[in-house]
Amino acid sequence: MxxxxxxxxxxxxxxxxxxxxxxxxxxxxxxxxxxxxxxxxxxxxxxxxxxxxxxxxxxxxxxxxxxxxxxxxxxxxxxxxxxxxxxxxxxxxxxxxxxxxxxxxxxxxxxxxxxxxxxxxxxTADLKAQNVPLYPFGDAAKAALAKLPKDVTKDWEDRGIIIEDTADDGSGMQTAYVPFWxxxxxxxxxxxxxxxxxxxxxxxxxxxxxGTSSVSFFSEGQFQSPQYDTYKTRYCMDQTFENVVRKAAKANPDGYPKYYESRIxxxxxxxxxxxxxxxxxxxxxxxxxxxxxxxxxxxxxxxxxxxxxxxxxxxxxxPERDIDILLLEPSDNGGNGG
The missing domain is CATH 2.60.40.3680 (Immunoglobulin-like)
Incomplete structure (x- = not known):
């Protein structure tokens, strides 16, 4: 064989x-x-x-x-x-x-x-020994970390396995240890x-x-470098695409195009x-x-x-290059597409 x-x-x-x-x-x-x-x-x-x-x-x-x-x-x-x-x-x-x-x-x-x-x-063995799931973004991992013995928590913090994080969980600001692996x-x-x-x-x-909640390469009425230069190379934005962005910016009294970015x-x-x-x-x-x-x-x-x-x-x-796709989606359900 x-x-x-x-x-x-x-x-x-x-x-x-x-x-x-x-x-x-x-x-x-x-x-x-x-x-x-x-x-x-x-x-x-x-x-x-x-x-x-x-x-x-x-x-x-x-x-x-x-x-x-x-x-x-x-x-x-x-x-x-x-x-x-x-x-x-x-x-x-x-x-x-x-x-x-x-x-x-x-x-x-x-x-x-x-x-x-x-x-x-x-x-891997450290996490399994304490019954901590390996997947860091699941709720199960965070719940398991909350049950760790204090000496293990201190050891893992020193080793860069976990870090202390303060965030609002809906009931106010709370401090807890979260995955950093x-x-x-x-x-x-x-x-x-x-x-x-x-x-x-x-x-x-x-x-x-x-994604980004706005157009990251256009502001104050013009394309902004170096972000624009990076996008021009990565996504091959042509004149037609750029003209639609300019038109959308002019149509908005605030001067920015009403789109948000998605990237694949x-x-x-x-x-x-x-x-x-x-x-x-x-x-x-x-x-x-x-x-x-x-x-x-x-x-x-x-x-x-x-x-x-x-x-x-x-x-x-x-294949000589990877595929990078930029999508601009109307943030106000407007836009003409392209």
Whole structure:
């Protein structure tokens, strides 16, 4: 049996916080295959929207021997920092992106491997010894920390595992110890690519959508650098997009465009290490959600195929950059879309 390893790229790419009203997005990605001349990616159909990400692959083992594989899907690393809460679709669950996968139409049952770290040191055993859940943002972890013996609390605070935090819980300002560790999570399962046959693999999850309650790159009647320069490069904002922003600002007596930002990051460049290194047939569909939303992203030969959808197709495609999507959503239900 030939052996190889499949892994999924889900690297953490938290966007910089522009203000206290910003929430960072976590970059997500798709399956990649460790270098192998046996399994080729015949096609990839990628769909991205604010509500869901779906990826449908067709792999083919071009050899006369079966390929036995471990398939892994690393979730993005998350930091238990009360001051830097990322956008988590399933905030109380270990499966915080709602990840699911099927192989040839059959639901796979992936196992979840989790490890916790503080200052780069593995503290998984420490947490388990005190019955503290590894997931740092769940209510269960906070409740377990409240029951820790005083000597353990002091030790963990000294080691950077927990920190003291003061916040209003609805009954006034309260001080409690909260998680400060990093969680690394990976879903994995075993799979076989039969000789000279296709295998259809599909996975889906809810994206981590970052946001800002205003347009961070436009104020006082003009685009503001360096934020504007960063966005221009990252999202390829064109003249039409910018003109709509200017028009919205002029229409508002306060002089700022009545939109708020949403941001989605998809890691695409980690792919390409399967047989031939390219995707035979690649299709990307981006859905901006509402016809009134503005959308900007980088790509060649983009076609608008519906009121809210845009499409890119390519043959023998090799990904050279990641996909970063900027959405401007009307804050007053106005806007013309674009």
């Amino acid at each position: 030939l052996r190889t390893i499949l892994t999924a790229a889900l690297a953490t790419m938290a966007a910089p916080a522009f203000a206290n009203d910003s929430v960072a997005e976590l970059g997500t990605g798709g399956l990649i295959l460790s270098r192998s001349d046996a399994v080729a990616m015949q096609s990839e159909d990628l769909f991205i929207s604010p509500e869901k990400v779906t990826v449908n692959y067709v792999f083919r083992n071009n050899t006369d021997k079966d390929v036995s594989s471990i398939v892994a899907f690393p979730m993005p690393d998350i930091e238990g920092d009360p001051n830097e809460m990322p956008a988590l679709p399933e905030a109380q669950s270990d499966n915080f992106l709602g990840f699911e996968v099927t192989i040839d139409g059959v639901d796979a049952k992936p196992q979840l491997e989790q490890r916790a770290f503080a200052l780069g040191i593995d503290i 990093q969680l690394r999570s990976t879903y994995w399962w075993r799979s076989t690519f039969p000789a000279n046959k296709e295998v259809h693999v599909s996975h889906r999850y809810k994206p981590s959508v970052g 990051a998809y890691i695409l460049t980690t792919g390409g290490n399967w047989a031939s290194g390219t995707i035979g047939n690649f299709k990307l569909t981006i859905d901006k959600g509402s016809p009134k939303n503005l959308v900007s992203f980088c790509g060649d030969n983009v076609k608008k195929v519906g009121p809210t959808t845009f499409e890119i197709t390519a043959k023998d495609f090799y």
